[in-house]
Amino acid sequence: MTATLPADQPIEALTLADVRAAAERIAGSVVRTPTLYSRTLSAITGAEVWLKFENLQFTAAYKERGALNALLLLPEERRARGVIAASAGNHAQGLSYHGTRLGVPVTIVMPRTTPIVKVMQTEQVGGKVVLHGETFDDAHAHACQxxxxxxxxxxxPFDDPDVAAGQGTVALEMLEDAPEIDMLAIPIGGGGLASGMGTAARALKPGIGLIGVEAQLYPSLYNRLKGTQLPAGGDTLAEGIAVKEPGTFTSKVLARLLDDILLVSEASLESAVALLLQIEKTVVEGAGSAGLAAMLAWPEQFAGRKVGVVLCGGNIDTRLLANVLLRDLARSGRLARLRLTLQDRPGALFKVMREFDHHQVNIIEIYHQRIFTTLPAKGLITDIECEARDKEQLEALMESLRAKGYAVDRVELN
Structure with a gap:
């Protein structure tokens, strides 16, 4: 990968020694999460897949590591005065939890638009939440004030060597538990996790592959290192890595470390979240699924490699998770909405139902549209939501309906 940053540009020190010191400092206060081989995901992706379950931390995210390391490095007088951060996500909870545990007052500034559940989660672990402004930038400016x-x-949350060193302990544990790993797929938002993990991994295994993964809607580091100007913005499932500007410090570190950055679509992120729940029985947020999403979207980049994937967080709204799972069933052909044009007369729908019964496809909902159509007054559009065994069973039903003269289309997801 060609970086646009000068190779001789100095960076703040971040070394394997810093990461090892952080590991000793935080030992016993964060969960040493397991690194486990996934036989099924390996078969699906064509690579050997090891998963690091950081969603099993107390606050369900790796962010605790860096926050705790930074807190422990503060002089006693600064700890007594307290710390502040701008965050509406996992950093807020990690800093609040460990600050409270250590007796350090923690103030978190969040935008007024932050969902109430995130405010409550932060307050529940001891943080004092200040709501200010409409955007994260507003909240950040107020926190600095x-x-x-x-x-x-x-x-x-990321642009700090002490925080990055704490995050790097994830790589130490992975390579201790699975020393055969020869490539890491690391989610990138601001770059703290990738900087810390990459620094440790490259020092321990100089030939290891380091692949950063960003959401396609937020290609901030991709733009910076590759000299592109792709737009950054939008409503991504991976809000934990939805960062418009990566860190200054982390960008310098990653320009030297990364072999490549891959962008993943919303569909790939949704599929990865669903696969992890179905196969590994583990809940991850969108950002936590990014590494696996990259393997699904870019299999040629990982084929034959022994890949470590960090499930960096598990904080996902349950209603959103339900939507993701249902959308995944629709993409796989298990759920579908079929649109038929019928004549508005007695028995018309019954004849269609007989075809569903014959093919053993279950009907979930039926919607009629008589008014807002371009059809003649005696025509109607009928949408039928249904559940099939698989895509093949659904295709057989559609072919049978067309053979009997019905116009039928499948309503596709984006």
Missing amino acids: LEQELGLTFVH
Whole structure:
């Protein structure tokens, strides 16, 4: 990968020694999550897949590691005064949880638009939440103002060597538990996780492959390192890595470390979340699925490799998770919405139902549209939501309906 940053540009120190020191510092206070081989995902992807279950941390995300390391490195006087951060996600919970545990006052500034569940989760683990502004940038600016006014210490969610060193402990554990790993697929938002993990992994195994993964809607580091100007923005499932500007420090580190950055679509992220729940029986958020999503979308990049995938978080809204699972069933052909044009007369729908019965396809919902159509007054559009065994069973039903003269189309997902 060609980086646009000068090769001789100095960077703050981040070494294997820093990551090892962080590991000793935080030992016993964070969960040493398992690294497990997935036989089924290996068969699906054509690579050997090891999963690191960081969604099993107390706050369900790896962010605890960096937050705790940064807190423990603060002088006693600064700890007593307290720390502040701008975050509406996993950093807020990790910093609040460990700050409270250590007796350090923690203030988190969030935009007023933050979902109430995230505010409550942060307050439940001891953080004081201040709501300010409409956007993250507004909240960040206010946090910086409070930092100066109240004499607090700002703990950045990613653009900080101490935070990155803490995140790097994920790689130490993975390579201890599965030393055969020869490639890592690491989600990238601001770059703290990838910087820490990449630094440790490259020092331990100089030939290891390091692949960063960003959501296609937020190609911020991709743009910076590859010199592109792809748009960044939109409503992504992977909100944990939806960062418009990567860190200054982390960008310099990753320009030297990464072999490539891959972009993953929303459909790939949804499929990965669903696969992990169905196969590994584990819940991950969109960002947590990014590594597997890259393997599904770019199999040629990983074929034959021994790949470590970090399931970096599991904080996903249950209603959103339900939607993701249902959409995945629709993409696989298990669920479908079929659109038929019928004549508005007695028995018309009954004849269609007989075809569904014959092919053993279960009907879930039926929607009639008589008014807002371009059909003649005696015509109607009928949408039938149904459940099939697989895509082949559904195709057989559609062919049978067409053979009997019905116009039938499948309503596709984006």
